[in-house]
Amino acid sequence: MSILSLKDVKKNFGVTEIIRGVSLDIEAGEKHAIIGPNGAGKSTLFHLISGLYNVTAGTIDFNDEEIQNKPPYEIARLGLARSFQVTNIFPRMNVFENVRCALLWSNGYRYSFWHLLGRQAELNDKAMHVLEQIGLRDKALFPSGELAYAQQRALELGIAIASGAELIMLDEPVAGMSHSEAENAVELIRRITEGKTLIMVEHDMNIVFDVADRISVLVYGEIIATDKPENIRANPKVQEAYLGEVAASA
Amino acid sequence: MAVIKKLSVWIGYLIVLLALPQFFDSILAISIFNQMAIAIVFALSYNMLLGQGGMLSFGHAVYFGLGGFLAVHALILIEYETVFFSIIFIPLIGGVIGLLAGIFIGSFSTRKAGTIFAMISLGIGELIAASSLIFVDFFGGEAGVSGDRTFGPTFFGVDFAQDLEIYYVAVFWVFIATVFMYLFTQTPAGRMANAVRDNPERAEFIGYSARRVRYISFCASGLFAGVAGGLFALNYEFITEENLNAITSGRVLLMAYIGGLGYFIGPIVGAVVLTLMNSLLSNYSELWMLYLGIMFVLTVMFLPRGFAGFIMMHQVAWVRGTLKQLALPYLITGIPASIFATACIAMVEMSQSEEEFFHFLSMELDPAAATTWIVTIVIAAASYYATRRSLGQLNDAWESANTIPEEGEE
Amino acid sequence: MLEVFIFATLNGLVTGLLLFMLASGLTLIFSMMGVLNFAHASFYMLGAYFAYSISVSMGFWTGLIVAPLLVGILGALVERYGLRRVHQSGHVAELVFTFGMAFLIEEAIQFIWGRNTMNYQSPDLLDFPLFTLFGQEFSAYRGFMIAISMGIFICLYRVLTRSRVGIIIQAAITHPNTVANLGHNVPLVFMGVFGVGTALAGLAGVIAGPVLTTFPGMATVLGSIVFVIVVIGGLGSLAGAFIASLLIGLLQSYAIASDVGMPDLLNLFGVSFERSHPLNDLWTMTLPQVAPILPYLLLVLVLIFRPTGLMGKREE
Numbered sequence: 001m002s003i004l005s006l007k008d009v010k011k012n013f014g015v016t017e018i019i020r021g022v023s024l025d026i027e028a029g030e031k032h033a034i035i036g037p038n039g040a041g042k043s044t045l046f047h048l049i050s051g052l053y054n055v056t057a058g059t060i061d062f063n064d065e066e067i068q069n070k071p072p073y074e075i076a077r078l079g080l081a082r083s084f085q086v087t088n089i090f091p092r093m094n095v096f097e098n099v100r101c102a103l104l105w106s107n108g109y110r111y112s113f114w115h116l117l118g119r120q121a122e123l124n125d126k127a128m129h130v131l132e133q134i135g136l137r138d139k140a141l142f143p144s145g146e147l148a149y150a151q152q153r154a155l156e157l158g159i160a161i162a163s164g165a166e167l168i169m170l171d172e173p174v175a176g177m178s179h180s181e182a183e184n185a186v187e188l189i190r191r192i193t194e195g196k197t198l199i200m201v202e203h204d205m206n207i208v209f210d211v212a213d214r215i216s217v218l219v220y221g222e223i224i225a226t227d228k229p230e231n232i233r234a235n236p237k238v239q240e241a242y243l244g245e246v247a248a249s250a
Numbered sequence: 251m252a253v254i255k256k257l258s259v260w261i262g263y264l265i266v267l268l269a270l271p272q273f274f275d276s277i278l279a280i281s282i283f284n285q286m287a288i289a290i291v292f293a294l295s296y297n298m299l300l301g302q303g304g305m306l307s308f309g310h311a312v313y314f315g316l317g318g319f320l321a322v323h324a325l326i327l328i329e330y331e332t333v334f335f336s337i338i339f340i341p342l343i344g345g346v347i348g349l350l351a352g353i354f355i356g357s358f359s360t361r362k363a364g365t366i367f368a369m370i371s372l373g374i375g376e377l378i379a380a381s382s383l384i385f386v387d388f389f390g391g392e393a394g395v396s397g398d399r400t401f402g403p404t405f406f407g408v409d410f411a412q413d414l415e416i417y418y419v420a421v422f423w424v425f426i427a428t429v430f431m432y433l434f435t436q437t438p439a440g441r442m443a444n445a446v447r448d449n450p451e452r453a454e455f456i457g458y459s460a461r462r463v464r465y466i467s468f469c470a471s472g473l474f475a476g477v478a479g480g481l482f483a484l485n486y487e488f489i490t491e492e493n494l495n496a497i498t499s500g501r502v503l504l505m506a507y508i509g510g511l512g513y514f515i516g517p518i519v520g521a522v523v524l525t526l527m528n529s530l531l532s533n534y535s536e537l538w539m540l541y542l543g544i545m546f547v548l549t550v551m552f553l554p555r556g557f558a559g560f561i562m563m564h565q566v567a568w569v570r571g572t573l574k575q576l577a578l579p580y581l582i583t584g585i586p587a588s589i590f591a592t593a594c595i596a597m598v599e600m601s602q603s604e605e606e607f608f609h610f611l612s613m614e615l616d617p618a619a620a621t622t623w624i625v626t627i628v629i630a631a632a633s634y635y636a637t638r639r640s641l642g643q644l645n646d647a648w649e650s651a652n653t654i655p656e657e658g659e660e
Numbered sequence: 661m662l663e664v665f666i667f668a669t670l671n672g673l674v675t676g677l678l679l680f681m682l683a684s685g686l687t688l689i690f691s692m693m694g695v696l697n698f699a700h701a702s703f704y705m706l707g708a709y710f711a712y713s714i715s716v717s718m719g720f721w722t723g724l725i726v727a728p729l730l731v732g733i734l735g736a737l738v739e740r741y742g743l744r745r746v747h748q749s750g751h752v753a754e755l756v757f758t759f760g761m762a763f764l765i766e767e768a769i770q771f772i773w774g775r776n777t778m779n780y781q782s783p784d785l786l787d788f789p790l791f792t793l794f795g796q797e798f799s800a801y802r803g804f805m806i807a808i809s810m811g812i813f814i815c816l817y818r819v820l821t822r823s824r825v826g827i828i829i830q831a832a833i834t835h836p837n838t839v840a841n842l843g844h845n846v847p848l849v850f851m852g853v854f855g856v857g858t859a860l861a862g863l864a865g866v867i868a869g870p871v872l873t874t875f876p877g878m879a880t881v882l883g884s885i886v887f888v889i890v891v892i893g894g895l896g897s898l899a900g901a902f903i904a905s906l907l908i909g910l911l912q913s914y915a916i917a918s919d920v921g922m923p924d925l926l927n928l929f930g931v932s933f934e935r936s937h938p939l940n941d942l943w944t945m946t947l948p949q950v951a952p953i954l955p956y957l958l959l960v961l962v963l964i965f966r967p968t969g970l971m972g973k974r975e976e
Contacts, residue, residue, distance in 0.1 A: 050455065073458055088449060090449050090453075092512075093444060093448065097441065097444075101453075105458060112438045116433065306755055308759075365895070372884060373888060374956075380953040500763065540771050543760065547761060547764050598771070602771070
């Protein structure tokens, strides 16, 4: 049962073709990594799925519902959450508020101006729980704009998973982290995506092979291979894409 | 414990509002308090847009003015006994009109924030202000519309002829409006307004339409601006096109900005300060608007977080108890700075004076004499130099008062 | 009828070109620095006042040359010591700063020159009718206004498209970081563009002063219209600003010159209302009456249906 289904998705910017016909089926509960050289269009693909960009052609189905060209907030409400390559939080609000805002819609608060947030015990508990999961509980009242980089990335993750979305998309979640920070982050990702579907863009091959059930390789806007990690490793087309023809024939 | 602390702030606010006339009971004082009340509600409503929502509006006076016009017409209807209700409810009528106007205008202006929003608000503001001169029946043309607030049913024998009686009505509405505007900031709509202000893109990815969030803030701010307009109508019994136009819109922007956008209390501070300047300074100098302009530009450049922001900057020192360390440094910088400002003001005023002798701070100066000018310029230059030199020590004191020491120090 | 049309067109042209002189400076500044200079019309006013004071002692023609230079220098200083500082606090702060400058300049002008209208005269040299048509004169001064405006634009166009400076400016408009990396002093370019933009506004003031009267409110009269033009034409597009300026100039001119109104429209349908009708103001509205609000109406419509304006490229 595929939770996310892309059929022949194309995206042009003017005359430049960035995504040239991507078809992909992601199974529910799967941990799927998307890898590829720089400029392949990985972030663009994320933007198309999450609603930031409109497709030039093709369809994207989420739980059998067409979501291409829908605005981001509609897609988010259906149960799809994402994080960003460049940290994208609410810098002037404290850590707790950041997470609480991410919880609001999925907990039924909509655009209410008659609920006082201080009194919403269940909501506040859930927010603290998320903070615990991401290890920022003691930084709850800290202004989020002043957190250290790795902590901001953790908060980024927290905002993405807070809503309880069933499909989580992470765009280079450990970029810029030291080795130990990345290890912790991967452990965190594993924990919080248990039972959910994960699509991850990542460059670090160790993490990719460690976490992913399947890997898709995106090169110049096209997927050249989708398979289990060990098969991808051995795939000549993939080797060629990364290392050039010489390595492939070696 | 925190609840009691918070509640005591509100109770203190109410007590101050109620007790003010006991300490300052002259007619002038009451009139100033009424003006402050109107300004506070207006400025707080504006901050819902700018400080909390990140939407810079140059046309907020529209909701204030429309509220005011409808309020005055309501007074007229009461007077001619077409309707019958206490004038205490007049600000509510202003609020309803402000809300309706906000609902209509917001439906197409809130798609974007930023410069586009500012331009739309300017265009709408000018459009409505100019239209009000065409629709003379409702808006009274250049002369405006006037009414009488004493014809409504009396309230325990009070007919509201006196400004003091209106003051207590104003206190009622100011308190309620402040409470509700504060509570709004604690709701999902209010918090998401902050989120959309900080990062509209991310807000969409957590399920919220940025446009919808802005629209709600917009409507709410229109409502409270209308309430302020209704209070204005009650106080002055008179309203004109000027209360709708860019001048009034500019004034509320000034109030909110000088007070401090980032704090709920900021606009209150700005409203009080500006009302005082308006009422008191204008008696002493015709040039107070020039001083206001200079003060505003300097605030934007050097105190971007406003007066409230300036006060809040001292929070760390207050908590750490190092505030007294700053007293002397502030004095050392403050005294030459004040002398400099005074000398400049003296020069500005002298150049406008048409009299033989110019009265300044109980001194008689001869504006025609070269010596007067030379002395003033020398004082100004010297005090400016002294101020610049003293900034270093102020900076050092600030650093030491705010730096958290390493373990084992202090 | 024809004479009304011809003169309305000519006057509309004069106004439109004048508006473009203001709008072009504003567009350049917005394109370069992303800030909509709220005080732009104030520099226009300064130009008129400076020119007036200079012309009183040294004649109109000296004023024509010196006043715009003074305004440009002042503008450059405002950018260097004011705007640049505020830049780090964000776009809203920049807008508020320029708004504050507008306020301050108006007060300063009243402080220095007083609140009365200044008797700023057009030069005697041009005090003759350029031509007479159907008994109405078209003054040579207005012809001069058209000529100067066109001359400036041709210069501007050539500098922007043919000269080295112009190309750097065009590049810095869309890619300031790249241009800086190439070694050009972008802050200097910014200061220069702001200075030139405000100088253009000042020049507009110099030539408009005698015709549109020199008084402390002259900035507010034109100020919002210039924003309307820049937004309608499309934020960041000089060509759009040109079209919009002429459009608005002509539209207003025709509206004022025409004599039609709602009564005429209602007559077409054989409808009429009593004077006591609650919407009487609406039924007796005439086009000349409505002329001042037409630009704002256009602004709101454009912002609703085509937010990027006629030819806009740069959006916030």
